[in-house]
Amino acid sequence: MAIAQFTPAIIGGIYWKKGSRHGALSGIIAGFVIWFFTLVVPTIVTAGFLPQSLMDDGLFGWSILRPYQLFGMQEMGYVSHSLFFSLSTNVIVYVFLSLYTTQTSKEHNQAVVFVDIFKYSTIMDSSIIWKGQAYLPDLKSLLDNFLGVEKAELALQEFTQGTGRELGVKNYADPELVNYSERLLSGIIGSASARILVGSVVKEEEISMEEVLNILRETQELKSLNLELKKKSKALKKATQELRNMNETLRLNDMLKDEFISTVTHEMKTPITSIRAFSEILMDEDLPDEDRQRFLDIIIQETERMTRLIDQVLDLERFDSGRQKLNLEKSDTKILVLQATESMLQVFKEKSIQFELNLQFEELYMHVDEDRIKQVILNLLSNASKFAKSKVMLNSFIDESKWKLQVWDDGKGVPEEEIAYIFDKFFQAKNQTSKKPVGSGLGLAISKKIIEYHDGEIGVSRQGDLTCFEFSIPIQANEKLNQTYTTADEQNIDRR
Known part of the structure; x- marks a missing residue:
């Protein structure tokens, strides 16, 4: 009977999460009290240690508190009577105190573990309970x-x-x-x-101290991960910017190619139209000899114009593919510059442009491809004539073991956003003095290739109101300059 008083607390602990330690202990004590009063006290009375009036009149003279007849119940046997009232009191006290008292954290955690042990989700880690x-x-x-x-x-x-x-x-x-x-x-x-x-x-x-150390270690790891993430983020930004630049370059090249095709088509169409028109006129037998000769000269000029355009396209293709060869010869650069500028004097005169030539050395021999270097100088002077308002100046001098040549003009200058593309093929500046850009857009691109094939550099800059195109070529050693090249074939250098 006494052991049975533990039953409510055990069953409640297994199946009821809200049971508390105070409720369980109080219920057990209350059950023991009822058990002692209904079974043990009558035995003591029979032994003569307590008065018989306790059995007849009840505790404190209350008839409802007679040991064998609690609350007037007489039909039950002594053992059944004691078991019923002791367990009932035990359960009532246990439930009442559990509901009206607060569980401690340990009681609540243990209740969760024992009551819901089979209800944990498989995705929950139930092995750790705070x-x-x-x-x-x-x-x-x-x-x-x-x-x-x-x-x-x-x-x-x-x-x-x-x-x-x-x-x-x-x-x-x-x-x-x-x-x-x-x-x-x-x-x-x-x-x-x-x-x-x-x-x-x-x-x-x-x-615990171990947990404090763990957080310090994790903080250090987070710092390292953060630094690595920053590095990768910078690399990603750099790659993204490079892709954007490449995309912008491709877009610009596509646009320039379209403009180039339009320009070349126009440049080809104009001489073809002239050649056809004058050819039809020449078919007239009554045409005077003077007019006939003039029309033939025009046809030849337009043919040469077409030839130059085709040569430029072919030149650029050979430079890009690496199949272009240079014919290096020991050349007097002073004479080379004079010959190149001589053909432009008439152009400057017709446009009322003042031309100034400054050669700041007496003599300088270098191994260069004369025709190609002349082509570069002519391209720079021709380019200057398109932009200049009133003045073009050419300076040629030696600086830090390099031959340098500068072409200055007082034109509108190269816009900042165009400097990066000025030497790209198909590019034509938008601020020429003429309404429509003149030329094929290949001159400066070819000039850059020629200078690079001579291991030199070419660029553009702006100083005040003047624009300067400049190229520089390293000066070879004296002993190399004194070498004698017997044939032109021996001087061809394949720069592939």
């Missing part, structure tokens, strides 16, 4: 701060739906919810940091 007890509002606030209000609400809904459990009892969070919250935070700030934060809202939970 010893402390957390207030539900504090835990929600912690999740809101790190997950955001919406994500925190979704996480709590997933918890209740996935486990079939309530978030907590009254204001106390369910222990498994505390554990679930720790795992959520671990994915954001690391397991040790999450443990520290959750521990800050859990009562009766002490943080």
Whole structure:
């Protein structure tokens, strides 16, 4: 009978989460008291140690408190009577005190483990149960701060739906919810940091030195990961910018190619139209000899114009493919410059442009391809004549073991956004003095290739109101200049 008094506490501990230690102990004590009064006291009375009036009149003279007839029940046997009232009192006291007293964190955690041991979701880690007890509002606030209000609400809904459990009892969070919250935070700030934060809202939970060391290690790892992420982010930004630049270059080249095709088509169409028109006129037998000769000269000029355009396209293709050869000869650069500028004097005169030539050395011999270097100088002077308002100046000098040549003009200059593309093929500046850009857009591109084939450099700059195109070529050693090349074939250098 005495052992039976433990039954309500045991069954309640297995199947009822709200049972408390105070309720269980009080129920057991109450059950023992009733058992002692209904079975043991009558034996003591029979032995003569207590008065018989206790059995006849009841405790304190109350008939409802007679040991064998509690509350007037006479039909039951002594043992059944004692078992019924002792267990009933035990259960009533246990349930009443459990409901109206607050469980400690340990009691609540143990109740969760024993009562819901078979109800844990397979996705929940039920092996770790916090010893402390957390207030539900504090835990929600912690999740809101790190997950955001919406994500925190979704996480709590997933918890209740996935486990079939309530978030907590009254204001106390369910222990498994505390554990679930720790795992959520671990994915954001690391397991040790999450443990520290959750521990800050859990009562009766002490943080060990090992956990403090873990958070320090995780912090160091996060710093390293952050640095690595910054490096990768910079590399990604750089790659993205390079792709954008390449895309912009491709877009610009496509646009320039379209303009080039339009320009070349126009440049080819104009001489063809002239050749056809004058050829039809020449078919007239009555045409005077003077007019006939003039028309023939025009046809030849237009043919030469077409030939130059085709040669430019072919030159650029050979340079780009690496099949172009240079005919290097020991050349007097001073004479080379004079010969190149002589053919442009008439152009400057017709446009009323003042031309100034400054050769700042007496003699300079270099191994260069004379025709190609003349072509570069002519391209630069021709380009200057398109932009100049009133003056063009050519300077040629030696600077730091390099032969340098500059062509200055007082034109509108090269816009900042066009400098990067000025030497690209098909490019034509938009600020020429003529309404429509003149030329094929290949002259400067070919000039750049020629200078680069001579191991030199070419560029453009702006100083005040003047624009300067400049190229420089390294001066070869004296002993190389004194070498004698017997044939032109020996001087051809394949720059592929």
